[in-house]
Amino acid sequence: MEMVKNADLKLYSTMRLGGKASYLIVVDSSDDLISALIGAKKHQLPFIVIGMGSNIIWRDEGFSGLVIVNRIKGFEVISEDDASTFISIGAGENWDSVVKRTVEMGLSGIECLSLIPGTAGATPVQNVGAYGQEIAQTLVSLTAYDVQVDKLVTLGAADCNFGYRSSVFNSTMSGRYLITGITLMLSKTNLMPPFYASLTSYLEEHNIKDYSPASISNAVVDIRQHKLPDPKLVANNGSFLANPIVERNILTNLIDKYGSVPSWPVENDRFKIPAAWLLDRAGFQNYYDEQTGMATWPTQSLIFINKSAKSTADLIKFVEKVKTKVKQEFNIDLKQEPIILP
Numbered sequence: 001m002e003m004v005k006n007a008d009l010k011l012y013s014t015m016r017l018g019g020k021a022s023y024l025i026v027v028d029s030s031d032d033l034i035s036a037l038i039g040a041k042k043h044q045l046p047f048i049v050i051g052m053g054s055n056i057i058w059r060d061e062g063f064s065g066l067v068i069v070n071r072i073k074g075f076e077v078i079s080e081d082d083a084s085t086f087i088s089i090g091a092g093e094n095w096d097s098v099v100k101r102t103v104e105m106g107l108s109g110i111e112c113l114s115l116i117p118g119t120a121g122a123t124p125v126q127n128v129g130a131y132g133q134e135i136a137q138t139l140v141s142l143t144a145y146d147v148q149v150d151k152l153v154t155l156g157a158a159d160c161n162f163g164y165r166s167s168v169f170n171s172t173m174s175g176r177y178l179i180t181g182i183t184l185m186l187s188k189t190n191l192m193p194p195f196y197a198s199l200t201s202y203l204e205e206h207n208i209k210d211y212s213p214a215s216i217s218n219a220v221v222d223i224r225q226h227k228l229p230d231p232k233l234v235a236n237n238g239s240f241l242a243n244p245i246v247e248r249n250i251l252t253n254l255i256d257k258y259g260s261v262p263s264w265p266v267e268n269d270r271f272k273i274p275a276a277w278l279l280d281r282a283g284f285q286n287y288y289d290e291q292t293g294m295a296t297w298p299t300q301s302l303i304f305i306n307k308s309a310k311s312t313a314d315l316i317k318f319v320e321k322v323k324t325k326v327k328q329e330f331n332i333d334l335k336q337e338p339i340i341l342p
Helices: 030-042 095-104 197-205 213-227 248-258 275-281 312-330
Strands: 003-008 020-027 047-050 056-058 063-070 075-080 084-090 139-146 151-156 177-187 236-239 245-247 270-272 294-297 300-306 339-341
Touching: 020 030, 030 047, 030 063, 030 139, 030 177, 056 312, 063 177, 095 213, 151 177, 197 213, 245 248, 248 270, 275 300, 275 312, 294 312, 300 312
Parallel strands: 020 063, 047 063, 056 339
Antiparallel strands: 003 020, 075 084, 084 177, 139 151, 139 177, 236 300, 245 270, 294 300
16 A cells, blocks of 8 residues: 555546645555554544545545545355345445446346446445436445444445435444445346336337346446536536425425426425426526536536536535525525535
């Protein structure tokens, strides 16, 4: 392990903003992670563990401590039966590469999560989901270093308390568990309709009736490539705001005003509304903000891109501008998905 001093944190966030870290180290095993943590505690250094930086933004002040970059590898079939295959995956594995490998194996369960940037270990944190699938549907367990008791532990899916874009890892127990690996149960049976609306439209438009993991993955990749920017080329964190879940009366008020509103029911007589629909109607479709240098992606308003922003302060100003306008127009509070560190 090589320690980097005064590390430029812009290189460790796909939004490419932020200051510097006092120290940074890359770990590729659980032993290295534990060793780095012991060193940080010994020298009384605060620490943060990150993956690929696709869902984080660094503050302009940087971080006066140790940043640990998780690159723990691993991909192993640990058991299977006639219906399912169980795979153990290192937390530092590139997520899209993991999806590709499972698709090549003919396994179903995460094919709709193709082309999502980040690491495997990041997927449980926000219960990553797309096109009708989410990691909670396939995750059996995970291993993590528990900083409270200073040892590796195993958590089952029920321990994660998964919700829409949420888990214990980004809520009640944020910072306690440093994920080192995940175990997924994937199906040997293809997905069957009904599919997510935009995926259904794509399959119908292209007359695709083959619902194999490879076919579904290819469709998702094509949709995403036409709709979303590549974070390697355009500085962004993916969908910046979560789709809000609202009470029936709020949805009814919107329908009275706009005639029709895209929505789908969730639990307890509540409804999920596409945040992009709200942003478009609030005036943020293909929008560039000269004051901050931030913009929305032309084909998807939920993607905030760093076009010419100079600081994280610029980004924060832009986010507040969007959220305030949506609150004024629709009486809906939008929740930010990427985390601002530290």
